[in-house]
Amino acid sequence: MQRVQSSKILRFTLGFFWCLLHLPVSIVHLGSYLIKQLLYYMISSGLLQKYQNLQLDKLRYLAIVVESEEAKNTTKIKQLLSWLSSIGVKYVTLYDMEGVLKKSVETDLKSSENPSVADGNAVASVHQERMTVELLSFSDGKGAVAKAASFLCLQYLEGDSVGYNKMEPVFTETDVTNALKAVGHGGPDPDLLLVYGPARCHLGFPAWRIRYTEIVHMGSLRSMKYGAVVKAIYDFSKKHQNYENMPQFVYEHF
DSSP: OHHHHHHHHHHHHHHHHHHHHHHHHHHHHHHHHHHHHHHHHHHHTTOOGGGTSOOOSSOSOEEEEEOHHHHTOHHHHHHHHHHHHHHTOOEEEEEOTTOHHHHHHHHHHHTSSSOEEEEOSSSEEEEOSSOEEEEEOHHHHHHHHHHHHHHHHHHHHTSSOOGGGOOOOOOOHHHHHHHHHHTTOOOOOOSEEEEESSOSSOTTOOGGGOTTOEEEEEEOGGGOOHHHHHHHHHHHHTOOOOTTSOOOOOOOBO
């Protein structure tokens, strides 16, 4: 009986110190969250002048990765595209693994007032009056690799060297890049990639297109903020990227 009571006291003591240890961490996290929300509100309200005139010279191509379950919220997706269009972004790539966006958003974009649709071999590209939207899914990347491999293999078999003396193939990064372009999967490399959803990764976005891409985790699509989007683009415009070094993917949380 005494041993059971001692065990309960020990568990209570350990639980108390555990809560005591995490209390300051929780307070700091809450304070950081409130400060960010206040900052986003001030940006959205136009109270911070430096965020009003964004320099988009570095941001030629922007990619948005959305977790497939959240991608079903087409209202939020269209709101996000509207924000990006008003900011002045000219080219946006929308991606989710299961192709939810390709099934839903494409139809909505094509039925808008002044679009002209360009059909591609691998992806759907919708050219609106002020912004081009490219739609991708995981199957596009998987299919692209298979087609590029077949293309390289065919080139190798049709090469000048034949017979038993034919050398083993050696494919460089340039060869693969050219092959992807040749089979219609050589889209532009995004300068900035915004990830919406619980995962802090690009969820299978074509890896050959994000070698020099900066990746920012934006949190849940349901709680997206205009100020957070503006801040992500502003922060990117102020950073210097050294392409001579190995590319580094930068993950941030807004």
